[in-house]
Amino acid sequence: DAGVIQSPRHEVTEMGQEVTLRCKPISGHNSLFWYRQTMMRGLELLIYFNNNVPIDDSGMPEDRFSAKMPNASFSTLKIQPSEPRDSAVYFCASSEVGGVTQYFGPGTRLLVL
Amino acid sequence: TQLLEQSPQFLSIQEGENLTVYCNSSSVFSSLQWYRQEPGEGPVLLVTVVTGGEVKKLKRLTFQFGDARKDSSLHITAAQPGDTGLYLCAGGGGSYIPTFGRGTSLIVHP
Numbered sequence: 001d002a003g004v005i006q007s008p009r010h011e012v013t014e015m016g017q018e019v020t021l022r023c024k025p026i027s028g029h030n031s032l033f034w035y036r037q038t039m040m041r042g043l044e045l046l047i048y049f050n051n052n053v054p055i056d057d058s059g060m061p062e063d064r065f066s067a068k069m070p071n072a073s074f075s076t077l078k079i080q081p082s083e084p085r086d087s088a089v090y091f092c093a094s095s096e097v098g099g100v101t102q103y104f105g106p107g108t109r110l111l112v113l
Numbered sequence: 114t115q116l117l118e119q120s121p122q123f124l125s126i127q128e129g130e131n132l133t134v135y136c137n138s139s140s141v142f143s144s145l146q147w148y149r150q151e152p153g154e155g156p157v158l159l160v161t162v163v164t165g166g167e168v169k170k171l172k173r174l175t176f177q178f179g180d181a182r183k184d185s186s187l188h189i190t191a192a193q194p195g196d197t198g199l200y201l202c203a204g205g206g207g208s209y210i211p212t213f214g215r216g217t218s219l220i221v222h223p
Binding site: 004041042043045048056091093100101102103104105106107 | 144146153154155156157158161201203205210211213214215216
């Protein structure tokens with residue numbers, strides 16, 4: 001099992017640019033979560049999907065952030081336009097629907113200059 | 114919002130020492146999980162506890178869920194450098210959307 005796959009692993013961009021983060025969940029998992037981790041705020045849930053449908057996006061910080069899950073094996077998190085305060089590690093995690101165990105990807109380290 | 118407070122925030126010890134880290138909340142959780150996150154990686158599940166008073170052991174790690182299911186502790190015996198990492202607790206309610214604590218960052222020096 002390849003686990004949750006995220007790309008890119010590192011991203012450095014300039015303020016105002018569009019950033020797209022990608023995630024491939026574990027095959028057979030029906031729930032997908034996007035998190036952001038910073039030293040100041042810890043691990044924050046941004047949005048989660050069940051069966052490709054966004055269930056709760058109340059954690060998305062503002063309209064600059066958007067997430068999609070066009071099929072069961074792929075999700076994107078987009079930031080447009082990016083700002084320096086978006087710099088963080090972004091994690092994708094997947095689980096079985098209703099499952100208590102989340103499987104995290106290795107994260108994307110984003111730096112916005 | 115259910116909040117989980119973890120303490121201590123940072124811990125730096127020598128190899129062979131024992132330690133305990135705590136996860137506390139004013140809310141009741143149907144289950145509680147402990148994850149370990151190594152530098153540059155995502156969190157990895159260590160254990161899930163679901164019953165008040167439950168104790169689980171994983172080699173040198175002992176996890177306890179409080180009787181009221183509001184708190185938990187993780188005790189490490191004879192810590193080793195390989196135990197270094199960020200220890201996160203996560204609590205879940207009925208819908209199981211977990212709430213994560215901010216973690217305890219542990220460094221074990223050889």
